[in-house]
Amino acid sequence: MAIARARYQTLIFGHWIIYCLSLVSLIAVMVIGVTANGAQSWIGVGGFNIQPSEFAKVSLILTLAALLHQDTADTIPAIVRTLMVAAVPWFLILLQPDLGTSLVFGAITLGMLYWANANFGWIVLMISPIVSSILFNVFFPAWIIWFGVMGLIAWFTLPWRWIGTVGAMAMNAMAGAGAGILWGLLKQYQKDRLTLFLNPEKDALGGGYHLIQSRIAIGSGQLWGRGLYEGSQTQLNYVPEQHTDFIFSVIGEELGFIGAIAVMFLFWVLCLRLIRTACKTEDNFGSLIAVGVLSMVLFQVLVNVGMTLGVAPITGIPLPWLSYGRSSLLTNFIAIGLVQSVANRTP
Amino acid sequence: MFRRAPRRSFFQTYVTKPLVNLISPWAGIDWWLMTVAISLTVIAGLAIRSAQLNVGSTDWWQHWVTGGVGLIIVWRSPALDTRH
Numbered sequence: 264m265a266i267a268r269a270r271y272q273t274l275i276f277g278h279w280i281i282y283c284l285s286l287v288s289l290i291a292v293m294v295i296g297v298t299a300n301g302a303q304s305w306i307g308v309g310g311f312n313i314q315p316s317e318f319a320k321v322s323l324i325l326t327l328a329a330l331l332h333q334d335t336a337d338t339i340p341a342i343v344r345t346l347m348v349a350a351v352p353w354f355l356i357l358l359q360p361d362l363g364t365s366l367v368f369g370a371i372t373l374g375m376l377y378w379a380n381a382n383f384g385w386i387v388l389m390i391s392p393i394v395s396s397i398l399f400n401v402f403f404p405a406w407i408i409w410f411g412v413m414g415l416i417a418w419f420t421l422p423w424r425w426i427g428t429v430g431a432m433a434m435n436a437m438a439g440a441g442a443g444i445l446w447g448l449l450k451q452y453q454k455d456r457l458t459l460f461l462n463p464e465k466d467a468l469g470g471g472y473h474l475i476q477s478r479i480a481i482g483s484g485q486l487w488g489r490g491l492y493e494g495s496q497t498q499l500n501y502v503p504e505q506h507t508d509f510i511f512s513v514i515g516e517e518l519g520f521i522g523a524i525a526v527m528f529l530f531w532v533l534c535l536r537l538i539r540t541a542c543k544t545e546d547n548f549g550s551l552i553a554v555g556v557l558s559m560v561l562f563q564v565l566v567n568v569g570m571t572l573g574v575a576p577i578t579g580i581p582l583p584w585l586s587y588g589r590s591s592l593l594t595n596f597i598a599i600g601l602v603q604s605v606a607n608r609t610p
Numbered sequence: 611m612f613r614r615a616p617r618r619s620f621f622q623t624y625v626t627k628p629l630v631n632l633i634s635p636w637a638g639i640d641w642w643l644m645t646v647a648i649s650l651t652v653i654a655g656l657a658i659r660s661a662q663l664n665v666g667s668t669d670w671w672q673h674w675v676t677g678g679v680g681l682i683i684v685w686r687s688p689a690l691d692t693r694h
Contacts, residue, residue: 491656491660492659492660492663494660497660497661498660498663498664499664500664500665505661506657506658506661506662506670510654510657510658510661513657513660513661514653514657517657517660526650526653529646529649529650530646530650532642532646533642533643533646533647536640536642536643536646537643539640540640583650584647584650584651584654584677585650585653585654585657586654587654587658587670587673589672589676592651592673592676592677592680593676593679593680593683595647595680596647596677596679596680596681596683596684597680597683597687599643599644599647599684600680600683600684600685600686600687601687602640602643603636603639603640603643603644603684603687604687606638606639606640606643607636607637607638607639608638609638
């Protein structure tokens with residue numbers, strides 16, 4: 264009993280230490296980090312390259328679970344406090360610049376806030392500026408409708424109706440108008456990644472090359488695939504980064520539709536078990552950990568598979584357990600280990 | 611009078627009981643999660659090997675080694691008590 268109690272105390276009260284360590288490692292990356300693919304995200308330690316931003320995902324899950332397990336996120340101050348805690352590592356990762364991982368941080372935060380009883384309308388309002396910035400510049404009439412809907416959501420959900428509604432609408436208007444400025448802050452390769460998935464043929468030998476080759480690889484796999492080690496796209500290295508972010512194209516080509524569906528089925532089982540653990544446990548802290556891991560895995564799978572198929576922008580997000588990368592793989596196992604510790608004590 | 615402890619066979623003493631003691635701390639873990647994580651790592655190793663066949667790099671096996679380290683972490687993690 265004493266040992267169990269001590270371990271629990273360590274994990275709950277140690278979350279700030281874990282959080283601070285992850286911040287220190289993220290700052291260290293900016294000072295002594297190694298640059299690859301346009302991002303300064305790795306630190307060389309003993310001949311290995313470690314990516315602290317991957318481990319920071321678990322650190323964020325633990326920190327937010329410890330913050331939200333007692334005080335639920337059903338008040339504005341609780342949400343602001345949570346967002347402030349998540350914003351620091353998120354900002355450090357955005358500076359690397361690692362857009363993909365920073366998006367995963369957003370998904371983890373929103374998923375955990377929802378599970379901690381945050382009003383769903385508030386979560387929609389939180390992501391509304393991003394949608395506004397896209398709609399304002401792509402299809403203005405849709406932005407007008409979006410703007411109105413956000414006003415209604417703010418009116419019916421925020422505590423101070425007039426101030427809240429005006430604030431939410433002003434935020435959306437500024438996000439829409441200011442998107443051009445933010446766009447200018449992105450690097451050219453990030454701009455290409457965000458836009459070329461809509462029309463990769465526009466730059467078939469440049470920014471769209473990844474996507475075109477990936478789609479050819481997955482399509483050529485047909486139903487049963489070309490066979491392991493037999494895919495021409497894979498073996499002739501037409502798909503860049505095919506052992507890391509584009510590993511799903513290898514599976515699609517060599518194992519075919521059946522193999523790809525089998526992999527998706529495994530992820531589906533994993534997500535179901537995470538939801539089951541989150542629902543069954545009587546402990547808020549454990550439940551929030553399971554939902555944090557679920558948000559992390561689900562978002563990465565959807566975006567990674569989406570980007571190999573051409574329905575999501577290429578953002579450099581690895582496919583959990585499948586993409587080559589020690590930091591990413593270890594992070595996923597640590598996350599599952601935490602969920603196992605929750606499941607092990609679920610009645 | 612005291613009650614005599616039930617006698618255990620050699621098999622029970624040296625095989626069954628140590629096995630039960632070994633597994634019992636993890637009796638409540640989710641075996642589906644373990645199975646899926648291991649399966650995905652195995653598939654990944656094969657896919658990475660395929661992707662590396664003609665590029666000269668042959669470190670695909672490191673994915674399995676890292677997975678093995680991860681598995682040890684998962685195996686030890688249920689000892690942590692996260693209840694509150």
